[in-house]
Amino acid sequence: MWAPFADRVSVTGSSCDWSDPGSDPGPSDAGVWRGYVTGAVAGDGCKYRVLRGEESLLKNDPSARAIKPATRNGVIVDDRFDWGADAFTLSPVEALVIYEPHIGTFNGRGKAAGSSDPLGGRVLHAKALRINAIELLAPAELPKEWSWGYNTNNPFVIEARYGGAVGCAGPSKPPMRWEFA
Numbered sequence: 001m002w003a004p005f006a007d008r009v010s011v012t013g014s015s016c017d018w019s020d021p022g023s024d025p026g027p028s029d030a031g032v033w034r035g036y037v038t039g040a041v042a043g044d045g046c047k048y049r050v051l052r053g054e055e056s057l058l059k060n061d062p063s064a065r066a067i068k069p070a071t072r073n074g075v076i077v078d079d080r081f082d083w084g085a086d087a088f089t090l091s092p093v094e095a096l097v098i099y100e101p102h103i104g105t106f107n108g109r110g111k112a113a114g115s116s117d118p119l120g121g122r123v124l125h126a127k128a129l130r131i132n133a134i135e136l137l138a139p140a141e142l143p144k145e146w147s148w149g150y151n152t153n154n155p156f157v158i159e160a161r162y163g164g165a166v167g168c169a170g171p172s173k174p175p176m177r178w179e180f181a
Helices: 123-128
Strands: 008-013 045-052 055-059 073-075
Antiparallel strands (some): 008 045
16 A cells, blocks of 8 residues: 555454554555455455554555445455466457447346446347457446446446456356457
């Protein structure tokens, strides 16, 4: 965490009963505090405790992959995905046809807003249009009940209604591979 004027930064959370100071990442290097928290596992809540003089602030990890909207706590996520033997090669830049769906609205008629399937089952249509790259627009979580995804506070947290960090990847590989090239 970058906190150049902090006297001390520590990590606290459910893995240590939200103790003060929690896990101390050690001294700062040019205002950047870093370290590892032992004993923390996926699903644990966490925040940084930033101390400066008498002031103590709890702050979310700016690179958190998930937050719990009710408490606004960061959540540790195990977002490893088994790609198996799949190989990926991006088309040359001059040959890219990029499709940029907003998963908050583009999900097919009659469906609830948001979907972890950004093409809404329209893979064959996208292939017919010669689309060979997909960039999801505005998937960031806002720590409230609903968000359109345009949130700069948590840029690495995917909106929970879109499946979150793990759900967007899916529990397994899709039955139809998205090979467009």
